[in-house]
Amino acid sequence: MKKILILGAGTGGTIMANKLRKALDRDDWDITIVDKHKTHYYQPGFLFIPFGIYNKQDVIKPKANFIPAGVNIIYSDIEKIVGEENKVLLDGGKVLNYDFLIIATGTKVDPSETPGLKEELWHKEIFDFYTIEGAVALREFFETWQGGRLVMSIAELPFKCPVAPLEFVFLADEYFTKVGIRDKVDITYVTPLPGAFTKPIATKMLGDLLKEKNINVIPDFYLESVDNKEKKIKSYDGLEIPFDVLTIVPVNKGDDMIERSGMGDDLNFIPTDKYTLRSEKFENVFVIGDASNIPTSKAGSVVHFAAEVVFDNMMCAIKGRELRAKFDGHxxxxxxxxxxxxxxxxxxxxxxxxxxxxxxxxxxxxxxxxxxxxxxxxxxxxxxxxxxxxLKGKELPIENEMSMAGKKKS
Amino acid sequence: MTQKTFAGLNLEVTDEGYLVDPSKWTEEIAKEIAKEENIELTEKHFQVLKYIRENADSGLTIRKIGKSGIVDIKGFYDLFPGGPLKMSTKIAGIKKPASCV
Incomplete structure (x- = not known):
């Protein structure tokens, strides 16, 4: 019996469990998936919670609902991966051996990386909306807020879902217009990027939209610290921006387990071949989604497209053949x-x-x-x-490789 | 792409002024690019530039340079005021680091 082990039962891990179980004979292949949490969060929905559009119940379901029969699921923390010995140590000493490993442990926000961020104002007047706790606390704050300076700030690149903070300020503009206090709310978008987005054509379109909605943009702002007393954010080159409420995308990092395994870069993201999606260090290890260091968005759509490639290349690797599929970063x-x-x-x-x-x-x-x-x-x-x-790995009516059809070059 | 003359050499640069071929880079060229950005290069600048050239393919970020042991993030801003990563990579003659979106 050969073994496939999947670490992480989020979007990527769940899709892979479904695809692989369908394709591989149960008599030959044992598939196990490990995650520390029992709840699957629909993370794109977090954005809507502060504005009362979604409730907590709209974005949660049990993970077990999405793991197919014939896949073992273990709820446990992971101590570390020992790639040289093809094994994973779980919290408490249990050892899982594997022939192939898929790492899908994602990214998380780490507010403790920024001095002053997670102090007395945390979840009182400073909020993230990348956790369910932050999104719900922000909703309660907005429900009775009288207006003032709303500052949306991004601490570091890369971060999950790079359009989310833009969507956040657009939805805030609508929300405060509808509750009748938009004239009392000053919205400022603060980013380490040179503009609203990274690439020129999208930056122009989104920048124009921000201007139209009377949202200020402060580009090239690299966050050093947060002053809770004076209620200001400070950049490394000495700029200060005052806030009444600060919404923040904290520093994103890969899982701590990646650091314990000695497999990550300085932010715990795993060096991964951007075309084959195989770990640069181990031939029988693939990395899907936010956990990798590939230069594209950390987002569910990327994971969904990448899953096709990881699946094809796993099939090649299982048969001892060259990896045939190439990811295009879609x-x-x-x-x-x-x-x-x-x-x-x-x-x-x-x-x-x-x-x-x-x-x-x-x-x-x-x-x-x-x-x-x-x-x-x-x-x-x-x-x-x-x-x-x-999540169930069903075919969607869109191609996994990006197509130029329908796109206009200027 | 356009042509530009640095240190007597005719070199190809991108629309934003980054050298197309990093192997053509010399310290003399660095000094001339720096002058255009109003920076007088010191020994410390060159230590940072050396680190940047050696790590050009590893996904450079301000954070990473701040952990290099050569300079901290504040010091990096002091050396290359404004946009330190954009400016230092241009002077180091490597490609502009792609921001991962």
């Missing part, structure tokens, strides 16, 4: 822009987000880098697709 992100509209970007390692239509050239129904109601519906419907199709 990412596809809906961007909520407020007032029932949304935008959409589709890009990869080589091609920046371009305007056009998706997935059908000239038809859509979604508009790339356009601000439409249909794009918003796409985002709304996606939650159903996520729970019912994506």
């Amino acid at each position: 990412a596809n992100c809906y961007i909520e822009t407020g007032f029932g509209k949304g935008s959409l970007i589709d890009f990869n390692y080589e091609t920046e987000p371009l305007p056009g239509t998706y997935p059908l050239p000239g038809v859509g129904p979604f508009g790339l880098l356009q601000n439409t109601k249909m794009n918003h519906y796409g985002k709304v419907i996606f939650r159903w697709i996520y729970w019912h199709m994506l």
